Amino acid sequence: MTVLSLKNISKTYKQAGNEVHALKNTSLEVEAGELVAIIGPSGSGKSTLLSIAGALLQPSTGTVEINGQNIAALSEKQLAKFRLNELGFILQTSNLIPYLNVLDQLLLVKKMGGSVTKADRQFGIQLLSELGLDAKIKKMPHELSGGERQRVAIARAFMNNSKVILADEPTASLDSKRAVEVVELLAKEAKQRGKAAIMVTHDERMLPLCDHVYRMEDGNLVQQS
Numbered sequence: 001m002t003v004l005s006l007k008n009i010s011k012t013y014k015q016a017g018n019e020v021h022a023l024k025n026t027s028l029e030v031e032a033g034e035l036v037a038i039i040g041p042s043g044s045g046k047s048t049l050l051s052i053a054g055a056l057l058q059p060s061t062g063t064v065e066i067n068g069q070n071i072a073a074l075s076e077k078q079l080a081k082f083r084l085n086e087l088g089f090i091l092q093t094s095n096l097i098p099y100l101n102v103l104d105q106l107l108l109v110k111k112m113g114g115s116v117t118k119a120d121r122q123f124g125i126q127l128l129s130e131l132g133l134d135a136k137i138k139k140m141p142h143e144l145s146g147g148e149r150q151r152v153a154i155a156r157a158f159m160n161n162s163k164v165i166l167a168d169e170p171t172a173s174l175d176s177k178r179a180v181e182v183v184e185l186l187a188k189e190a191k192q193r194g195k196a197a198i199m200v201t202h203d204e205r206m207l208p209l210c211d212h213v214y215r216m217e218d219g220n221l222v223q224q225s
Contacts, residue, residue, distance in 0.1 A: 088157030
């Protein structure tokens, strides 16, 4: 089942009086359970594509559908709620809140959407267990390694049972061993929970762990595998 569909997306900026074409008639579909990688040089349009997929940026032309819903039709207020409930973000750095322990990092996501239930707490503990963080639930961010912090960030992205997971260079601050562990866990969680996941990366060693690989060059997206 197609969860994320970008159809004929273009994005044009005005810069110093000139038009800059960040994306050119780009289309992409991601199925439930897939981890898709997007590679390419800096400035090729990868981050623009991820921002549009994440409802953070509107395309100049084209449509973005998540679970069959055209998100361009949503108001700003509806978009904010949609991002909270339907999208999970994993960034280059974990961006954990320094004064919250590991479990509370996840529960904060639920608090932002309303109240926290016993079931929410149990689900958070289950996610952390799946990611090998059973013994770290009460730890503070400064007590974790870089790889552990990124695993918490993955768990947080899944906390709202989001349909789409968007990862922007999630291994940038990790050594090779930890990087592989993080991407393996991301792929496993996406498959196990039926999520559509996109990872922008410069690290081509991570590509064998992905279901499909696309290269972005000068605003054009080309499938490689």
